[in-house]
Amino acid sequence: xxxxxxxxxxxxxxxxxxxxxxxxxxxxxxxxxxxxxxxxxxxxxxxxxxxxxxxxxxxxxxxxxxxxxxxxxxxxxxxxxxxxxxxxxxxxxxxxxxxxx
Numbered sequence: 001x002x003x004x005x006x007x008x009x010x011x012x013x014x015x016x017x018x019x020x021x022x023x024x025x026x027x028x029x030x031x032x033x034x035x036x037x038x039x040x041x042x043x044x045x046x047x048x049x050x051x052x053x054x055x056x057x058x059x060x061x062x063x064x065x066x067x068x069x070x071x072x073x074x075x076x077x078x079x080x081x082x083x084x085x086x087x088x089x090x091x092x093x094x095x096x097x098x099x100x101x
Contacts, residue, residue, distance in 0.1 A: 007043045009036060012056040012089065014074070029077045036081055053082055057089020060100075070095050 014032065036053070043051040059078060060071025071092075078086075093100055 005047050005049060007047060007049070007051040008054055009039055009043070009051045010054045010056065011036070013058045014077070029074075033077060033080045040082075052084045055081070055083045055086040057087050058091045059089070061091040061094040070099050 014029075040051050040053070043049075055078070059074045060066055065073055071094075088100075
């Protein structure tokens with residue numbers, strides 16, 4: 001019987017990556033997506049299998065930008081990450097179920 005390796009990349013609470021910070025995390029959403037994709041490639045090269053990307057919520061709020069966009073600025077970020085499974089965080093429902101859908 002052969003064994004298989006499962007590698008999980010997990011993240012949560014990504015609503016406020018401050019581009020003006022001089023401490024990690026810095027660089028904003030584009031840097032975050034790039035870092036996750038780099039990890040995915042490294043795992044694929046090392047194991048021959050893709051990593052499972054999991055997200056455990058809180059991407060829409062609280063952040064200053066989310067106040068004006070109702071969190072919609074995070075949708076392209078999440079879509080770019082190839083998330084395999086996710087759950088809802090408490091802040092993801094801050095503006096109600098209709099906005100969340």
